[in-house]
Amino acid sequence: MQKSKFLPRGRKDRTVVMVDIRETKSAKAADHFLQVRPGKDFELLTIMRAMIKDQEISEAEVAATGVSMEVLRDLIDQMKKAKFGVMFFGMGLSMTRGKHMNAAALLTFAAEMNAFTKFVAMPMRGHGNVTGADVIMRWQTGYPFGISLNRGYPRYNPGEFSTVDVLVRGDTDCAFIIGADPGATMPKPAIDHLAKVPTIVLDPHVTHTSRLSRVHITTAPAGIAAPGTGYRMDEVPMPLKPALNSPYPSDEEVVRRIKEAIAEKPDWMTNQPQMIESQV
Amino acid sequence: MELKVIENATCTFCGCVCDDIELHADDMRIHQAKRACILGKSWFLNHTAEKKYPEALIDGQPASLDDAIQVAANYLYDADMPLVYGMSNTTCEAQKECVAMADLLGALLDSHTSL
Structure with a gap:
C-alpha cells in the first residue's frame, strides 16, 4: 500500500475496521471486524452518534445491535484519535431496512465526527462512472440522484423518485436506460414493470434489459472505444483513452440525437401539462 | 495490422x-x-471492435439507427412520466446530454447511486 509523508509505514500506519452482518473475505483483510445484527445499522449508527458526545446509552439498546459496549467504546476512542478518517459505505446499508435513512445516519455521523477530527464519508462504487453521474447531476440540477423534473424544475426525494421505488410502485410509463442493466440486478416487481412499459436501452451489449425492451441501440463502450471523461470514486476526473475504433456511435452522440428529435416536437409543458385541472 | x-x-x-x-x-x-x-x-x-450486434433493435428486430432514435424519441415524448436511469458505464459528456434530455422531457432522473 502507498507510503506517504504522514503515513511512512504504509498499511501499518492505517487501521481498517470492517462492519458487516457476516464475516466476509474483506473482514480478514481488516484490522477489526464488527458483526452487526441484520437490519440494525440505523440503531448502531445512532448509538455511536450518541456515544461520541458521551450521552447515556442503555446496555440493552447496545446489545440489540449485536456489538458489545466495550468494542464500541474502543472503536470510538480509535476514531477520535485518528488524524483522518473515512467512512466507506455500500449497498448493504442503503438497500436493507431503513434504506436511505441508514445512509443519512452515516453521513450525519461523519459530519459530527468533525467536532473531534477530520472525517469524511464516501460511497463505495461498483461501476465505472457512477460518481460522474452524481457530479454531473449536482452541477446541472443541484441534486445528485433521485430527481424529478416533471414540474419543470428539479425536485429531490430519494424513496419517492428513486428508480427501484418508482418501478415497484409502477409510477413510470416509459424508461430510458443507459449504461446499466437493471434487468439483471433489480427486484422482480421492478423488472416486471420495465417489461410492461416501453423501455429504451443504450448499451454496448444486448443485455437482459435489452431483451425486455422495445428499443435497443448498440453504442461504443466508454473508455474502450468511446472517448470522454470519467470520475474516480473520490471525485477526481480522469480523461478516458480509447484503444479501439468502434463501428457503433458513442452514447453521447445517440443521446444528443434523441434529445434533438424530442426538441423538434412541441413543448410538453404547454401542450401536455401533467396536472389534473380539477385538483389545481 | x-x-x-x-x-x-x-x-x-x-x-x-x-x-x-x-x-x-x-x-x-x-x-x-x-x-x-x-x-x-x-x-x-x-470488448472488441467487431460488429457483434445489429446497430439497433426495435421490438427485438434489427433496425437502423435513425429509425431507433425516432421511435425512442416518440416513446419518451408520449409518456406522462418518463424515467431516465443508469448513467454509470458511460462518459460525463453522455451524462450531461441525459440530464438535458430529462429536463426537456420533465422526466425522472436517477442513477445507480440510489441503489
Whole structure:
C-alpha cells in the first residue's frame, strides 16, 4: 500500500475496521471486524452518534445491535484519535431496512465526527462512472440522484423518485436506460414493470434489459472505444483513452440525437401539462 | 495490422478508475492490459471492435439507427412520466446530454447511486 509523508509505514500506519452482518473475505483483510445484527445499522449508527458526545446509552439498546459496549467504546476512542478518517459505505446499508435513512445516519455521523477530527464519508462504487453521474447531476440540477423534473424544475426525494421505488410502485410509463442493466440486478416487481412499459436501452451489449425492451441501440463502450471523461470514486476526473475504433456511435452522440428529435416536437409543458385541472 | 501501445490508459470497470494501465491493441482487439487487476483485464480484453450486434433493435428486430432514435424519441415524448436511469458505464459528456434530455422531457432522473 502507498507510503506517504504522514503515513511512512504504509498499511501499518492505517487501521481498517470492517462492519458487516457476516464475516466476509474483506473482514480478514481488516484490522477489526464488527458483526452487526441484520437490519440494525440505523440503531448502531445512532448509538455511536450518541456515544461520541458521551450521552447515556442503555446496555440493552447496545446489545440489540449485536456489538458489545466495550468494542464500541474502543472503536470510538480509535476514531477520535485518528488524524483522518473515512467512512466507506455500500449497498448493504442503503438497500436493507431503513434504506436511505441508514445512509443519512452515516453521513450525519461523519459530519459530527468533525467536532473531534477530520472525517469524511464516501460511497463505495461498483461501476465505472457512477460518481460522474452524481457530479454531473449536482452541477446541472443541484441534486445528485433521485430527481424529478416533471414540474419543470428539479425536485429531490430519494424513496419517492428513486428508480427501484418508482418501478415497484409502477409510477413510470416509459424508461430510458443507459449504461446499466437493471434487468439483471433489480427486484422482480421492478423488472416486471420495465417489461410492461416501453423501455429504451443504450448499451454496448444486448443485455437482459435489452431483451425486455422495445428499443435497443448498440453504442461504443466508454473508455474502450468511446472517448470522454470519467470520475474516480473520490471525485477526481480522469480523461478516458480509447484503444479501439468502434463501428457503433458513442452514447453521447445517440443521446444528443434523441434529445434533438424530442426538441423538434412541441413543448410538453404547454401542450401536455401533467396536472389534473380539477385538483389545481 | 498495426500494434499500438497506449500509455496511462484509464480503466472504467469499477469505481477505482485506475489510470496507469498500458494497453496493447491492434485494430480489432486489446491484447494486453498491463498493470490492470483481474477485473480490469477481463474488461479490456472482452470488448472488441467487431460488429457483434445489429446497430439497433426495435421490438427485438434489427433496425437502423435513425429509425431507433425516432421511435425512442416518440416513446419518451408520449409518456406522462418518463424515467431516465443508469448513467454509470458511460462518459460525463453522455451524462450531461441525459440530464438535458430529462429536463426537456420533465422526466425522472436517477442513477445507480440510489441503489
